[in-house]
Amino acid sequence: MNRSVTGPQGFLAAGYASGVKVSGKPDLGLLVCPTGATAAAVFTTNKIVSAAVQINREHMARRKTYAVVVNSGNANACTGKLGLANARKMCATTARYLGVEPDEVLVASTGIIGHQLPMDRVTQGIADAASLLSGLQTGGLAFARAIMTTDTKLKQAYRELDLARARVRLAGTVKGAGMIGPNLATTLLFITTDAAISKPLLGRALKEAIGDSLNRLTVDGHQSTNDTAILLASGLAGNARITGPSTSYRRFVKALVDLCTDLVRQMALDAEGATRMFKVIIKGAATKADATRAARAIADYPLFKCAVHGGDPNWGRIICAVGSSGADLNPDRLSCKLDDLYVFRHGAPTNFDPKEASRIVSQQEHTITVNLGVGRCEDFYYGCDLSAEYVRINADYHT
Amino acid sequence: MNRSVTGPQGFLAAGYASGVKVSGKPDLGLLVCPTGATAAAVFTTNKIVSAAVQINREHMARRKTYAVVVNSGNANACTGKLGLANARKMCATTARYLGVEPDEVLVASTGIIGHQLPMDRVTQGIADAASLLSGLQTGGLAFARAIMTTDTKLKQAYRELDLARARVRLAGTVKGAGMIGPNLATTLLFITTDAAISKPLLGRALKEAIGDSLNRLTVDGHQSTNDTAILLASGLAGNARITGPSTSYRRFVKALVDLCTDLVRQMALDAEGATRMFKVIIKGAATKADATRAARAIADYPLFKCAVHGGDPNWGRIICAVGSSGADLNPDRLSCKLDDLYVFRHGAPTNFDPKEASRIVSQQEHTITVNLGVGRCEDFYYGCDLSAEYVRINADYHT
Numbered sequence: 001m002n003r004s005v006t007g008p009q010g011f012l013a014a015g016y017a018s019g020v021k022v023s024g025k026p027d028l029g030l031l032v033c034p035t036g037a038t039a040a041a042v043f044t045t046n047k048i049v050s051a052a053v054q055i056n057r058e059h060m061a062r063r064k065t066y067a068v069v070v071n072s073g074n075a076n077a078c079t080g081k082l083g084l085a086n087a088r089k090m091c092a093t094t095a096r097y098l099g100v101e102p103d104e105v106l107v108a109s110t111g112i113i114g115h116q117l118p119m120d121r122v123t124q125g126i127a128d129a130a131s132l133l134s135g136l137q138t139g140g141l142a143f144a145r146a147i148m149t150t151d152t153k154l155k156q157a158y159r160e161l162d163l164a165r166a167r168v169r170l171a172g173t174v175k176g177a178g179m180i181g182p183n184l185a186t187t188l189l190f191i192t193t194d195a196a197i198s199k200p201l202l203g204r205a206l207k208e209a210i211g212d213s214l215n216r217l218t219v220d221g222h223q224s225t226n227d228t229a230i231l232l233a234s235g236l237a238g239n240a241r242i243t244g245p246s247t248s249y250r251r252f253v254k255a256l257v258d259l260c261t262d263l264v265r266q267m268a269l270d271a272e273g274a275t276r277m278f279k280v281i282i283k284g285a286a287t288k289a290d291a292t293r294a295a296r297a298i299a300d301y302p303l304f305k306c307a308v309h310g311g312d313p314n315w316g317r318i319i320c321a322v323g324s325s326g327a328d329l330n331p332d333r334l335s336c337k338l339d340d341l342y343v344f345r346h347g348a349p350t351n352f353d354p355k356e357a358s359r360i361v362s363q364q365e366h367t368i369t370v371n372l373g374v375g376r377c378e379d380f381y382y383g384c385d386l387s388a389e390y391v392r393i394n395a396d397y398h399t
Numbered sequence: 400m401n402r403s404v405t406g407p408q409g410f411l412a413a414g415y416a417s418g419v420k421v422s423g424k425p426d427l428g429l430l431v432c433p434t435g436a437t438a439a440a441v442f443t444t445n446k447i448v449s450a451a452v453q454i455n456r457e458h459m460a461r462r463k464t465y466a467v468v469v470n471s472g473n474a475n476a477c478t479g480k481l482g483l484a485n486a487r488k489m490c491a492t493t494a495r496y497l498g499v500e501p502d503e504v505l506v507a508s509t510g511i512i513g514h515q516l517p518m519d520r521v522t523q524g525i526a527d528a529a530s531l532l533s534g535l536q537t538g539g540l541a542f543a544r545a546i547m548t549t550d551t552k553l554k555q556a557y558r559e560l561d562l563a564r565a566r567v568r569l570a571g572t573v574k575g576a577g578m579i580g581p582n583l584a585t586t587l588l589f590i591t592t593d594a595a596i597s598k599p600l601l602g603r604a605l606k607e608a609i610g611d612s613l614n615r616l617t618v619d620g621h622q623s624t625n626d627t628a629i630l631l632a633s634g635l636a637g638n639a640r641i642t643g644p645s646t647s648y649r650r651f652v653k654a655l656v657d658l659c660t661d662l663v664r665q666m667a668l669d670a671e672g673a674t675r676m677f678k679v680i681i682k683g684a685a686t687k688a689d690a691t692r693a694a695r696a697i698a699d700y701p702l703f704k705c706a707v708h709g710g711d712p713n714w715g716r717i718i719c720a721v722g723s724s725g726a727d728l729n730p731d732r733l734s735c736k737l738d739d740l741y742v743f744r745h746g747a748p749t750n751f752d753p754k755e756a757s758r759i760v761s762q763q764e765h766t767i768t769v770n771l772g773v774g775r776c777e778d779f780y781y782g783c784d785l786s787a788e789y790v791r792i793n794a795d796y797h798t
Contacts, residue, residue: 395709
């Protein structure tokens with residue numbers, strides 16, 4: 001069974017090594033919907049954005065999108081007018097091979113900032129990739145491989161659901177291993193679905209899904225200039241077209257959240273140097289914003305991330321991060337659980353079994369639940385450990 | 400010449416190994432002003448505070464302070480009512496040896512959170528330290544040594560100035576190597592001076608000085624439950640007592656800022672695993688808050704800190720951090736200098752010499768200046784590199 005981005009009906013994909021990466025690894029991907037897809041997209045909120053993000057904001061105005069062209073190895077960011085012209089040229093070249101308009105193509109780039117794209121290689125690469133387009137799993141896998149940078153594992157996820165007797169498929173692939181703050185970070189995410197759904201509802205579904213998945217993951221707390229999530233819907237599944245917030249819409253969003261959360265877990269575990277991931281749940285907060293702030297403070301706290309790396313149930317660092325987050329809390333009612341084990345309750349450490357606590361923290365994934373003891377709001381965050389390997393990767397990566 | 404905390408006239412100090420630290424290293428310090436000092440203090444803004452911080456907030460109401468008792472190796476935080484009673488007992492025991500009232504003594508603790516102090520050792524330690532009190536340099540050095548935890552170097556600074564023909568001395572010692580966010584973090588700072596100055600003016604001077612020094616240093620972006628800065632003024636220098644915002648006051652504050660900045664540099668270079676430090680200056684910001692936010696975003700950014708560790712002039716990470724900080728900026732007018740070398744100007748990288756840029760970033764200290772191109776406000780931050788050693792120290796430190 002094809003669980004790649006060519007799994008949903010109506011999609012072709014390809015990947016090719018064009019030579020943008022000096023390593024000779026695949027660096028150019030094409031994802032195509034020959035019948036024209038309804039598209040939704042979310043971009044970085046960084047105030048410095050790549051050429052691709054600027055171009056896509058224009059191109060999203062079109063009713064139909066036929067393709068996405070992606071290069072890895074060069075971010076085409078901080079590259080001025082020439083960078084913008086090059087991003088436009090990537091769309092125009094792709095459009096020419098497919099017989100569509102340039103603004104019916106979206107573009108994404110990831111890699112180093114501040115260098116111009118070697119356009120001769122990119123243009124030739126698009127031609128070569130176009131000749132390799134395939135609706136089989138091989139095409140989807142080649143595309144997923146072409147978007148990787150420091151990722152050590154290919155990441156994809158697949159979901160199916162029945163909407164009024166029509167089988168609807170969703171598939172996604174994502175790249176992102178470092179520079180992962182909430183609001184996407186250095187993430188390129190591409191999702192395909194054969195659901196029939198209107199453009200406004202598709203946009204809303206993508207925002208909802210990302211809000212509960214990618215926007216709740218932090219690796220190093222920053223977002224890049226290039227972060228892009230694109231969702232293409234071919235509409236070929238035969239379901240009654242979703243045009244309002246119906247039960248079908250809710251079920252579609254649920255499957256989409258589930259798919260994105262699957263990808264988030266893969267990203268956290270493949271984060272640069274990461275060996276473990278965790279989920280932080282904040283309960284009993286006065287406001288949702290306080291819950292978010294406290295959850296993120298823990299997930300981003302280098303000392304806590306180091307403790308997780310060492311398998312140390314260091315509740316002191318959790319309490320310290322919560323206290324310094326600015327979130328309202330009641331020191332006498334504060335509690336903290338590692339999975340189901342209370343390590344802190346009523347403002348003081350419990351008599352917990354340190355071996356059991358170490359076992360929990362040493363798992364590939366564990367959950368930290370903190371109750372602030374002042375209200376009823378909650379939120380969560382995903383994070384990963386901080387290892388010496390993270391430093392090595394990022395100190396040795398030279399510009 | 401005695402440049403320790405017993406350098407200014409009117410101070411005695413001692414340090415002793417009481418056995419709180421299992422390593423057998425010094426862990427109990429006494430700093431005494433037998434004639435009674437005017438005191439100023441600044442505490443952590445963490446919502447969870449140690450017993451010592453709670454007690455000090457009460458004791459600062461007294462007109463005179465005769466001593467500060469400090470233990471390292473145990474933070475006496477998250478220790479409930481017994482912890483509070485123990486902190487009170489530390490003050491009372493010290494007061495008994497000096498013949499003063501318990502609330503004329505301040506207390507500070509640093510070390511592991513959530514464990515009760517071994518009070519038999521602490522009480523005996525105070526007695527032993529009291530018998531060792533000395534106004535010589537040996538006393539000041541012993542005190543400075545007793546407050547250290549993961550610090551690898553003893554940190555002290557000394558300044559002198561003449562106020563209307565009277566020679567005024569200031570000396571400070573600080574501990575803090577990890578968990579250093581702005582607003583003090585796991586910092587214990589003790590400053591002595593023989594200046595004659597009123598209590599309100601002394602408090603204002605300390606706040607001003609810390610605002611421009613310790614509050615502008617970030618190592619891992621968090622503050623602990625115990626952060627404390629205490630400034631004791633014996634008034635024995637013979638200067639005309641400072642009671643208003645006079646020229647003498649301004650000159651006193653300037654010397655205090657200078658002293659604190661000296662200590663901040665020592666802290667940054669001795670931060671856990673750090674090998675280099677840097678100063679980030681933001682100019683051209685629309686508001687001071689924007690300048691602060693952008694400066695801190697760079698100084699706290701793990702990827703940038705890793706790049707500094709690797710000696711890599713990675714301006715892309717600087718631009719990325721600034722763009723994602725939320726500060727208002729003009730992408731077309733943005734510029735970035737490493738020391739005096741422009742690496743980014745008018746929104747694009749310059750043709751800088753990469754060898755010269757690497758040389759700058761590989762210094763023990765360098766300055767990053769970013770102009771946001773939208774206003775006239777500025778601010779700065781100090782930071783240090785992030786090394787694999789930081790992770791090792793904090794992953795191996797078990798609770």
